[in-house]
Amino acid sequence: MSPRRSAAAARDTREAIVLRAVETASTDGLEGLSFGRLAQDLEMSKAGVAGPFGTKEALQLAALDEAVAVFTRRVWEPVAHHAPGLERLTAIARAWTSYLGGDCLPGGCFLTAAAAEFDGRPGPVRDSVAKNARRWRKVLAAEARTAVANGELPDDADPEQISFELNALAAGTNQERQLLGDPRAAERGLTAMLRVLTTPANVRPRGL
Amino acid sequence: MSPRRSAAAARDTREAIVLRAVETASTDGLEGLSFGRLAQDLEMSKAGVAGPFGTKEALQLAALDEAVAVFTRRVWEPVAHHAPGLERLTAIARAWTSYLGGDCLPGGCFLTAAAAEFDGRPGPVRDSVAKNARRWRKVLAAEARTAVANGELPDDADPEQISFELNALAAGTNQERQLLGDPRAAERGLTAMLRVLTTPANVRPRGL
DNA sequence: CCTACCGATCGGTAGG
């Protein structure tokens, strides 16, 4: 009663294509993907690569889903056992910057790159990028809200602002690492994130 | 003794192509530029567009230079008359976030997008993007160093860290505006930047 | 999952 061999083989093929697509897109962008080049890399026919997806857009969406799954596995799952609130936020800061400072993908954080690539273009790929970005931002804001409720952050701390700043610092950490090649990128990012969690901006500082 | 008519006309043509290229690349990326499409947009022949540049890479570099010039005009020049140090840094934060929150380009901050697009690829375009990024980062760090020397920031504030954080927050502001469509993006970015300038991270906060 | 093909577009050049 195991799945028919051909169905399992088809799944494996699809998975191999998606993994390679994520790698390629991390350096060349999602728009830089092509069936022909993937076929060469995987030593398959072009039609064999295109078949499981039908369109380039479907391939891009599949690669994006895979990248989200990797991010979840590398950043969210390791911190899920921490207590909600400030403790978990701190754990996220550590896991996230460590992820950005590592070299799991040749071109750096896929999701940051995809956000920049599609932020000016309409369509399903952009919609998916935006949806995932919003989802993660909501996770961060919810943790910040819990931290305020727990008295771990000041009553007037703004959870949305904290979420915004953590996200910005992650994007900056990725740029520091990938474009400028700074090995201290992760450390700089973590220092900044921890300060956001220590002295969060609520109201605009006076006199500036 | 005025320049020959044909030379002046050639300069105008080149300029028109570059301006259109910056616009196109702000949404589609520098790699998304093509002589053929620019020719259609400008109602010229493809060879007429390619001629003044020779290669696509030369066109990309010209578009990048133009975007840097726009950034300088919009962010640096308006603050150059301010006193060096904290006052000028604060003015930069205002001009920068205002620039990012405006809509001078359809696809948002060209330089942030180019950084993300080329951070994983070798070549002259990446080198130019990195060189410009480094140059701006040095300007920011120098201002922070002056602020420390003036006693406007704590003695142990780290100018490089301040430069890193301001840059990260700019990238985050651009993403907030372009991808998530948040009209408060500029305000959030400014709030965060001003806090960096008010309570800069120097050493890692204790106990985290 | 393959071969073979479609029309379109790519970067670039010859020649004027």
Added chain:
DNA sequence: CCTACCGATCGGTAGG
């Protein structure tokens, strides 16, 4: 700055 062209590659499909 134009027409006309080059070989290569694109996304996608027919048919098996």
